[in-house]
Amino acid sequence: MGCKYLRACVEEALRMAPGVPGYLVRESGRDGVIDGHIIPARANVGVPGWTKHRDPAVFPEPQVFKPQRWLTDSDEELRRLRSAHFPFSYGPRACIGKNLAYNTIYLTMARIAFLFEIESREPLPLEFHVKDHFAAGSKNGPFLKFTPAK
Numbered sequence: 001m002g003c004k005y006l007r008a009c010v011e012e013a014l015r016m017a018p019g020v021p022g023y024l025v026r027e028s029g030r031d032g033v034i035d036g037h038i039i040p041a042r043a044n045v046g047v048p049g050w051t052k053h054r055d056p057a058v059f060p061e062p063q064v065f066k067p068q069r070w071l072t073d074s075d076e077e078l079r080r081l082r083s084a085h086f087p088f089s090y091g092p093r094a095c096i097g098k099n100l101a102y103n104t105i106y107l108t109m110a111r112i113a114f115l116f117e118i119e120s121r122e123p124l125p126l127e128f129h130v131k132d133h134f135a136a137g138s139k140n141g142p143f144l145k146f147t148p149a150k
Helices: 004-016 075-083 098-115
Strands: 032-034 037-039 116-120 144-148
Touching: 004 098, 098 116
Parallel strands: none
Antiparallel strands: 032 037, 116 144
16 A cells, blocks of 8 residues: 555544544443443443543553654554554444545645645644544644645
């Protein structure tokens, strides 16, 4: 698959600012125990993707944008990263438009990178604040300057 660095940048951007940063509620199918807590059958449970994407045990320096973490040659390392990376949810209720979304992002970002020089209009903060909402909504930055490429 081509455009490895572009794909790595997209994965890292989705890790740091997923479209749905909160949790999507699921119903537990049976009684269970999670981290010492008893979860009864039919209880509403969820794991916020934003929190899992910030796990330093999986993503060292989680507040730093590091696309190179996705460029490893180790299949084991990629499996470990992907086990905690689910910007479009996971399982049978995952986003049905995931493949369309990825391809749209790849095409759009490749075209923008081809046409423009991109720079930040102001110093970038260490952490972007995201709102917990179900789908893409209003965001506050980062603010970028686009100059036609020469």
